[in-house]
Amino acid sequence: MTTYHHGDLPRQLLDSAAEMAASQSPESISLRELARRAGVSHSAPVHHFGTRQGLLTALAIQGFEALGAAIENYHDDIYAMGVTYVQWALAHPGHYAVMWEPRLLDEDDDSLRSARAAAWTALTAAVARHEDPDSPAEGAGAYAAFALVHGLAGILLSGAVPAPADSVALAREVTQRLRFAR
Amino acid sequence: MTTYHHGDLPRQLLDSAAEMAASQSPESISLRELARRAGVSHSAPVHHFGTRQGLLTALAIQGFEALGAAIENYHDDIYAMGVTYVQWALAHPGHYAVMWEPRLLDEDDDSLRSARAAAWTALTAAVARHEDPDSPAEGAGAYAAFALVHGLAGILLSGAVPAPADSVALAREVTQRLRFAR
DNA sequence: TGCGCAAACTTGACACTGACAAGATATGCT
DNA sequence: AGCATATCTTGTCAGTGTCAAGTTTGCGCA
Numbered sequence: 001m002t003t004y005h006h007g008d009l010p011r012q013l014l015d016s017a018a019e020m021a022a023s024q025s026p027e028s029i030s031l032r033e034l035a036r037r038a039g040v041s042h043s044a045p046v047h048h049f050g051t052r053q054g055l056l057t058a059l060a061i062q063g064f065e066a067l068g069a070a071i072e073n074y075h076d077d078i079y080a081m082g083v084t085y086v087q088w089a090l091a092h093p094g095h096y097a098v099m100w101e102p103r104l105l106d107e108d109d110d111s112l113r114s115a116r117a118a119a120w121t122a123l124t125a126a127v128a129r130h131e132d133p134d135s136p137a138e139g140a141g142a143y144a145a146f147a148l149v150h151g152l153a154g155i156l157l158s159g160a161v162p163a164p165a166d167s168v169a170l171a172r173e174v175t176q177r178l179r180f181a182r
Numbered sequence: 183m184t185t186y187h188h189g190d191l192p193r194q195l196l197d198s199a200a201e202m203a204a205s206q207s208p209e210s211i212s213l214r215e216l217a218r219r220a221g222v223s224h225s226a227p228v229h230h231f232g233t234r235q236g237l238l239t240a241l242a243i244q245g246f247e248a249l250g251a252a253i254e255n256y257h258d259d260i261y262a263m264g265v266t267y268v269q270w271a272l273a274h275p276g277h278y279a280v281m282w283e284p285r286l287l288d289e290d291d292d293s294l295r296s297a298r299a300a301a302w303t304a305l306t307a308a309v310a311r312h313e314d315p316d317s318p319a320e321g322a323g324a325y326a327a328f329a330l331v332h333g334l335a336g337i338l339l340s341g342a343v344p345a346p347a348d349s350v351a352l353a354r355e356v357t358q359r360l361r362f363a364r
Numbered sequence: 365t366g367c368g369c370a371a372a373c374t375t376g377a378c379a380c381t382g383a384c385a386a387g388a389t390a391t392g393c394t
Numbered sequence: 395a396g397c398a399t400a401t402c403t404t405g406t407c408a409g410t411g412t413c414a415a416g417t418t419t420g421c422g423c424a
Binding site for chain 1: 206207208209210281282283284285286298302319321322323325326328329330331332333334336337340341342343344346352355356358359360361362363
């Protein structure tokens with residue numbers, strides 16, 4: 001089989017990129033290294049993604065869509081949703097790291113914006129069901145819920161802080177610490 | 183004045199690096215660009231910090247020490263401490279971004295480890311005063327508190343989510359959502 | 365069937381980066 | 395005064411992202 005028309009090059013590049021981001025860091029992702037791993041020329045990735053930023057943006061979109069799908073079925077139980085959020089982040093460290101590095105991404109990309117907005121609204125909608133709509137600080141609930149799970153995922157992934165043995169159990173206990181306005 | 187013995191080159195390099203990290207991103211920091219801004223040769227920064235990682239580590243240490251100093255006087259009021267934490271992060275976006283990017287840092291650096299540990303213990307100590315020591319999930323309180331402020335800082339800095347006008351007011355309301363075990 | 369065109373990929377080049385080695389210059393201590 | 399040392403420069407190397415131009419392949423259509 002020749003290297004021409006690899007067939008599934010974009011997907012393979014994204015898979016390798018997720019691996020690299022997970023094992024090293026998002027900024028360690030190199031188009032040339034991805035090409036090397038796929039056995040194609042150094043500028044084959046450029047053809048599919050235009051720029052490095054384009055590739056990272058595609059990876060982030062993939063991540064937001066998968067994350068959104070993972071949490072969208074928990075509208076009733078915000079705590080279970082929070083735990084699922086953290087679990088997803090821990091299971092997909094490469095994607096997660098890229099998703100929250102907007103400076104690496106193309107913020108003008110419509111797919112990125114809508115995928116991210118979808119995940120955000122899924123969360124705010126779930127929070128709204130737990131909040132008293134008459135509360136003056138009603139809007140803060142979504143930020144608090146998101147900050148809690150995003151922050152927990154971030155510190156667990158960063159390893160900058162002593163990590164507990166069972167991170168899922170921790171996620172359960174941490175999400176329980178959230179108070180809603182009602 | 184010749185360029186030899188600039189006098190304060192390390193500090194100036196770190197200042198420029200913080201600026202670059204804030205206006206672009208941590209990984210956009212280039213030793214050569216820093217040298218250019220300081221008016222020195224492309225490899226003067228290497229002499230002071232050894233590697234790029236060394237420079238970023240120095241920046242992170244500076245950040246942890248300043249952050250630790252900012253929050254260490256709030257042992258009584260954990261909520262005020264949380265707000266201060268978020269305010270500090272928003273006021274020092276360059277430092278904050280580098281601090282939580284351990285993959286960019288030299289994790290074997292003792293100064294880094296102790297500066298980070300000091301900030302962490304300041305927070306856990308403050309949380310412990312709000313927790314019932316007999317509670318089975320007592321340890322989760324520190325993670326929850328830290329996740330909340332760290333997560334809020336992260337999403338506000340990332341700009342990935344619709345940001346409110348008054349972020350300090352939001353920080354006040356969000357920190358109030360934290361529940362302690364007692 | 366065969367032709368032509370578009371998509372997929374390669375080759376080559378350029379400016380930029382971090383890192384290293386070796387040399388030049390200024391400062392401070394004795 | 396003189397010397398050791400810290401500070402900074404110059405030169406070089408491999409690696410990177412990006413662009414331009416060429417080459418190969420597969421697919422639709424006559």
